[in-house]
Amino acid sequence: MSFGDQLLQYLFTGITIGTIYGMVALGFNIIYASTGIINLAQGEFVMLGGMTMVYLTTIIKLPMVVGFFLSILIVTAIGAAFERAAIHPLKSPSVITLIIITVAASILFKGGAMFAWGKQTFSLPPFSGEKPISVLGATILPQALWILGIMGAVVALLILFFGFTLTGKAMRACAANRTAASLVGINVKTMVLLTFALSAGIGAIAGIIITPIALMDYDRGTMLAVKGFSVAVLGGLGSSVGAVVAGFIIGIMESLGAGFISSGYKDAIALVVLLLVLFIKPSGLLGSRERGEFKKF
Amino acid sequence: MRKNNLLSLLILAGVILVLPLGLGNSYYLSVLVFVGIYSLITIGLSLLMGYAGQISLGQAAFFGLGAYTSGVLSAKFGISPWLALLAAIFVTGGIAFLIGAPALKLKGHYLAMATLAFGYIVFIVFNQASSYTGGPSGFGQIPRFRLGNFLFRTDVHYYYLVWTLVIVVLLVSLNVIHSRVGRALRSIHEGELAANIMGVNTARYKIQIFVLSAVYASMAGSLYAHFITFLNPTPFGFHFSIVLLTMVAVGGMASVWGAIIGAALLTILPEYLRAFHDYDILIYGSTLLVIMIFLPQGLFAGIFSLVKKER
Numbered sequence: 216m217s218f219g220d221q222l223l224q225y226l227f228t229g230i231t232i233g234t235i236y237g238m239v240a241l242g243f244n245i246i247y248a249s250t251g252i253i254n255l256a257q258g259e260f261v262m263l264g265g266m267t268m269v270y271l272t273t274i275i276k277l278p279m280v281v282g283f284f285l286s287i288l289i290v291t292a293i294g295a296a297f298e299r300a301a302i303h304p305l306k307s308p309s310v311i312t313l314i315i316i317t318v319a320a321s322i323l324f325k326g327g328a329m330f331a332w333g334k335q336t337f338s339l340p341p342f343s344g345e346k347p348i349s350v351l352g353a354t355i356l357p358q359a360l361w362i363l364g365i366m367g368a369v370v371a372l373l374i375l376f377f378g379f380t381l382t383g384k385a386m387r388a389c390a391a392n393r394t395a396a397s398l399v400g401i402n403v404k405t406m407v408l409l410t411f412a413l414s415a416g417i418g419a420i421a422g423i424i425i426t427p428i429a430l431m432d433y434d435r436g437t438m439l440a441v442k443g444f445s446v447a448v449l450g451g452l453g454s455s456v457g458a459v460v461a462g463f464i465i466g467i468m469e470s471l472g473a474g475f476i477s478s479g480y481k482d483a484i485a486l487v488v489l490l491l492v493l494f495i496k497p498s499g500l501l502g503s504r505e506r507g508e509f510k511k512f
Numbered sequence: 513m514r515k516n517n518l519l520s521l522l523i524l525a526g527v528i529l530v531l532p533l534g535l536g537n538s539y540y541l542s543v544l545v546f547v548g549i550y551s552l553i554t555i556g557l558s559l560l561m562g563y564a565g566q567i568s569l570g571q572a573a574f575f576g577l578g579a580y581t582s583g584v585l586s587a588k589f590g591i592s593p594w595l596a597l598l599a600a601i602f603v604t605g606g607i608a609f610l611i612g613a614p615a616l617k618l619k620g621h622y623l624a625m626a627t628l629a630f631g632y633i634v635f636i637v638f639n640q641a642s643s644y645t646g647g648p649s650g651f652g653q654i655p656r657f658r659l660g661n662f663l664f665r666t667d668v669h670y671y672y673l674v675w676t677l678v679i680v681v682l683l684v685s686l687n688v689i690h691s692r693v694g695r696a697l698r699s700i701h702e703g704e705l706a707a708n709i710m711g712v713n714t715a716r717y718k719i720q721i722f723v724l725s726a727v728y729a730s731m732a733g734s735l736y737a738h739f740i741t742f743l744n745p746t747p748f749g750f751h752f753s754i755v756l757l758t759m760v761a762v763g764g765m766a767s768v769w770g771a772i773i774g775a776a777l778l779t780i781l782p783e784y785l786r787a788f789h790d791y792d793i794l795i796y797g798s799t800l801l802v803i804m805i806f807l808p809q810g811l812f813a814g815i816f817s818l819v820k821k822e823r
Contacts, residue, residue, distance in 0.1 A: 330791060
C-alpha cells in the first residue's frame, strides 16, 4: 500500500468515526440549546442503543429492521424517563447540581448495562454484507456507507422537524427564550422532555450503526460523551453545522494520529483538541458567528 | 477561626490520638490511613464545590499526578520522598493552574469538561509512558518516608503521619473559609455579577481554590505512593473521580467536616460490602442521584432539615 493509499484509507476511517462523534455532538447541542444543560449521559444513550440492538437481534433474534426501530424507541423512552425522574423534579437547580446529576445518571446507565449484559464486548453483523468496496486503492466497508447515509437522513429529518412542524418550532422557541415561549402558551416542561427524548433517540441511532464496525460494551459511553463534547465545543456549542463539520475534523485527526503517530495516544487527541479550544477560542469554529444556527436547523 | 471550629478540631485530634489504642488490628488501621488520604482530597473538593461553586470531574488525576511524580522521582531518581512530595505539589499545582485559568473564566460546565478531559489524558499517559510508569502493570519499590533515622514503617506510624497532615490541611482550609478569600468565594456563590461589581476579582479566587484543591490531592497522592510503595494507573481513573464526588456529596458540599465524614463512610462501608464489588458503580450512581435530587445539602444536613420541616 502506497503512502497515498494509506492516507486515503485513514481519511475514510476518520470520516466514518467522525460521523458518530458528530451525532453525539448533535445530541449535546439539542439539549444544550433548549435547556442550557450539558448532558453528560449523552454517550450512554449511544452505548444503550448499540447494546439494545445486539440484544434484540442476536439474542431475541428479531429481524434487523424491527430491532433497529425498536432499539431507538426503547432508548428514546429511557431518555424521556431520565428527564422525568431526574431533571423534571428539580426546582431552579445550579449548574453544579445538573452536572452531578447527569454524571450520576451516566454511571447508573453504565452500571445497569453491566448488570444486564455483563462486561464482555458484543458484535453485530453489518447491515449489508462485509465485502469491502475498493475506491482509488483504499477500501470502504459497506457499513461506512450506511453510517454516512443514516447520518444524512437524520440531519435532513431534523431540518424538516425544526423547520416545518409545530412541535419543532415550539422547541426552537424554547431555545430562543424560555419565558417568552411559555408566555405564548408553549409548555416548556414538555419541550424539555421532548429534547431529552430526541437526543436519546439520535444517540441510539449512532450506537446502532457504529456497533458493526467498532463493537460495543457497557463501558464505551463516557469516552464517547467526552469526545462528542469535544466535537460540540470545537464546532461551537449549539451549532449543528459546526457539530457535523467538527465531527469529521476530529475523526480524521484521530485516525491519522493513530496511523502515523501512536495508536496508544489515539483517544487523547480529541481531548487535547478540547482543551486547546477552551484555551484559545471557547466559542469554537462556528460558535460566535452562527450561534443562532440552531434556529434554522 | 471560630470557637466551635477550634473545639471540633480539638475533639477530632483527640479521637485521632486515642483511636489506634482501641484498634489492635492493623487491617482497621490501614483502612483509617486510606480514610485520611481520601479526606485530604475531599476537603479540597468541598472547598471547590461548596465554596467556589465549581466542579472538578478529574480530581483523581491530580491525586494520580501527585502519586506518580512522587513515586517516579523517589523510586527511579533516588530523590528523598519529602522532596518528591514537594516537587509533586509544584508540578500538580502548576498544571492545575494551566487548566483552571482559562476554564474558570468560562461558565460552570467548562471547568467540568476540561477537568474530565484532562483526567482522561493523564490516565492515558500513565498507561502509555511505560518507560517511566511501567504502563498498565505499574512499578514498585517506592521508598517510604523517613525522619532522620526514623522510618515510617508500620501502619501506626503512617496513621499518625497522614492524620497530622489532615489536621494541618483542615486548619489551613478553615482559615481560608473565614478569611477574605472565603468571604469573596461566598459572595461568588450568592451572585457572581454582584460580587464583580463590588470589586471582587472572582476569577482569581476561583483559580486559587482550584489550585489549592489540586495541591491537597497531590499531597494525598504522594502519601498514597509512599504508603503502598507500588503504583499502577487503575486507582486514578474517572471512576475514582466519581467516588470522590460522591464522598463530598454525601458529606454535604459546603462543609469540610462533611468531606471527612463522606470519605470515611464511603471508604469503610465498601469494606463490608465486598460482595457487591462489581456493582459498586450502581451504588455510587444511585447514591449521587438521590442525594442531588432530594438532599442537595448532603446526607446529614439534608436529613436534619427534613426532620425540622416535619415538626
